[in-house]
Amino acid sequence: MGLSIWSMHFVAMLGFDPGSAVRYDPFLTVVSLLLAIGATGGAFFFAARDGARLAHVLLAGAAMGVGICLMHYVGMAALRTAVSMGYDARLVVLSLAIAIAASTAALLATRREQAFFWRLIAALTLGAAIVGMHYTAMAALELTPAAEVRMDTFGGPPYMLAVSVAGGTLLILLLALMASLYDQRDNVLSALEAGGVGYWELDLRSKSLHVSARGKEIFGLKRDDEITHDQFLPSVATEERAKRDQGFESVLLTGSDYDDEYRLADEARWVNVRGRVLKDGRGRPRRMIGVVLDVTDRHEAFAAVTESERRQRLMVNELNHRVKNTLATIQSIAAQTARRAATPEDFRRSFEGRLVALSETHNALTRGGWEVACLRELFQHELGPYSEEQFRLEGPATPLGPRQALALGMVIHELATNAAKYGALSTPAGCLRVAWAVQADAATLAIEWSEHGGPVVEPPSRKGFGSRLLHLSIEKELGGQAELRYEPDGFVCSLVIPLADMKTQASGAKDFAF
Template sequence: MHHAYVNPFTVLSLAVAILGAWTALDLFNRTRSHTGAARLRWLGVAALALGVSIWSMHFLAMLGFHVEGPVSYDAGLTLVSFLLATAGTAAAFLAAGTAGPAAWRLAPAALLMGGAIVAMHYVGMAAMRMNATLTYRPGLVALSVVVAVAAAYAALIAARQERDRAWRGVAAVILGLAIVSMHHIGMAALTVTANAGGAPVEGGASPVVLAVAVTAGAVTLLFLAVGASMADHRANVLAAVDAGGVGFWEATLPMKAPVMSRRAREILSIDPAQRLGPSEIGDRLSPEDLPRHRQALEQAIAGSGEYDQEWFLPGSGRWIHLRGRLIRSRSGRPLKMSGVITDITDRREAFAALADSERLQWLLINELNHRVKNTLATVQSIARQTARRTPDVATFTTLFEARLLALSNTQNLLTAGNWERVDLRAMLAQELAPYAEEQVRLTGPDVDLNAQQTLGMGMVFHELAVNAAKYGALANATGCVRVDWSVTDRHLLLDWVESGGPQVQPPQRRGFGSALIESTVNRSLGGSAALAYLPEGLSFSLRLPL
């Protein structure tokens, strides 16, 4: 019986095969970014795309197969041929996805896929119903099997490669040609023998109608698969961006309502369910920043450069870094703006804290310089005054060391108080600590002295304590030093009263201690002090502004 092919169907079947190969390779590539159940799902989708394209190619090519008399198809066998194509490619892709890196390990998967393609072809041929008997030439059948396995092997190797789109396009064309070639080799092996006196077979639907239906269904399914792959790729990119704490935004031009990732909404304090408006970012800027934002956006849209700005959001108290880039069509027409948004509040606060720290450091350095100079001046004054009133070097050394030790102790108190405030009671207790506890009485409220007052009064109390130990109440075991103080009208009122010691005689000349007390209290601290040498004991009265 005469049979022939119609070229339009052959060309259409080749186009479907190439499109299906491209889609399957793209979908198989998606499995590299997934693991577990998600990876198996994408393997299944890739296998379905290739299986559908192979089956559709076969069916479309068969619509170009013309014999004398009508032809119809058995629905059950046609379904079986479809299942063989999809199940075989699914199993082969699964095996290829778990095989080792060596190319020869793909051989079992290639045999499985090639066998499934051959089985699909010949089961599909068996589904044809006509007044004829179909027989095959074994040599060409064997060749079709070899071509099918080789095509499958090439498909699996191509799927495993990490290449660009050009490579994928070449691989899809070669794979499509190999699949179509296998089909036509199988058809070349076919011999159709008419059945004399056989029952008539009613014709099916028009080949053109079937071709349109199968092509439309296959192409729709393949494009849906490609769309799913693109959506998955976009979702993976956005998930990675979100995981890095960076938000994504995109707006179609002219500026319409943007699309924002979950992280971008979090940074801008936008509810996930809220519908976005065209000026979501601008609405959150201060009136002073809004004109500069619009100007930078207009320049970016005009192609003058990328949008790259940092803004403060008064509503949330956050700082954001907003970046965007113009995306054009191949013809150069602006399509949309796309970019990222980052919360830089921590960075801004860190920079502000660093600047404050640097200012504080310079302040401390200047303050340290000032205090060192004052301390050296104090030491110089102590040395000069002590030298004037001592008869020999040994006496000078003893007095000078004692006064330096008193100054050092006062410095220690200031250091413990961070050079800010020192408690009056603690300073007196430290100075009078070497003496018997029952000979010292301290009475008064808590009073804090600043650094200047602490240094000055430390030297004053040291001179009073030394004088009491040499000539006054602390010179014997029966004497007592009583210090009482109070605060009135932001002034410290203090009385140092000695009793029980040797009878006091007024000094015949003014000593260093008296001069130091007078100069420190009256001139340096802006207060007033009075010393009274009563027979029963020394009395010292102080009035000091706080």
């Protein structure tokens, strides 16, 4: 800005003809340039800083106006000619007032530079300040011919100075434009970095690749790594490269925008690469520019939603299946109970007990997320109403799958009900021992139900509902074996159940706790 004002002054001085030869003193000419640069630079810096108030702007405008005036009059003092020069004091003061007023107005308009209109107003106002001050100051000039005044031959001729000034001005303006463009580029890159977006440029001829710091970070590269297009390719997952190359070649042929997503070689991250082809004057692709984003979170979220939908469908299907099975089981229990009940009260009591047993098994499965239920918990619930001295449980906290838990829950209820009516739990002297263990090959579960000290039990003349349920549940439903023995010491039931299809983990038994 200072050089532009100073250049305007000396270019305008080419139109000044004092009637004799003109030269300029180099030292004073340089001083006038420094005054212009110092005044405008200091004023704009002071007025544009954070926290600048109106008083600061007015003070900066006054300093800028004074600096411009000093630049003009020092530049006039550098003029060497045979004509004596003087000044009208009133017009000198007027030129100073114009410079201060116009400079202040320009600074006030500059503070509202967000809109193009205000930027235009600021530029026109500042131009008017320079021109108005210059020609008012020139109007204040009084020339007096003086033949006896000796012309100093030292100094630069006006036209040489004009060429130098014009060339220097164009150079400074060019540098200022380049600096402005660089600032804009830097601002854009900073905004992209702040948004987590990387920037890249690819020279299609040399295959040289420039990637911003954020882009290198996304691709797992170091900030100081210099890479080519061919060196970049290994960062893409092997199975994704063919798709990526095909899309890239299609963009070069059609000139359309590039937009593709692919997984990186580390198989943990996904990126979205977007770009555009830039062509030379002959319409040939010259380079590509674009951005890259890390979209791993989006792919993970999509995968999570897909998995959630899959699990939801599975749960709905499983729920429908289990509801149907439960209703069928209740229907069968009701029919079998009613068939063997002597009175309605007997039916109610037996049916209610079996429904409660089924409900408690469901509760045990619910606590295990309908994936596992604890065998010990099933025994403890059914035998809980009896004295702890009458029964003994021996076995680990074995996890059961839903199918095994539902079947065994009903079997344990029938065995406990039978022991309470006819067996060891029907008398205070009786004792029940239940032992279970997983066989060494981890393929079967063996359960031993043995009663002692109760009434002598003889084999029944016909099978009741409990016996039928036991054989159906163990042998038909679970594919196991059930053996009922009526020994002199008491009733014994041995069950062997396969574990091949149980929903257990390898470490389920040791991690399963109740």
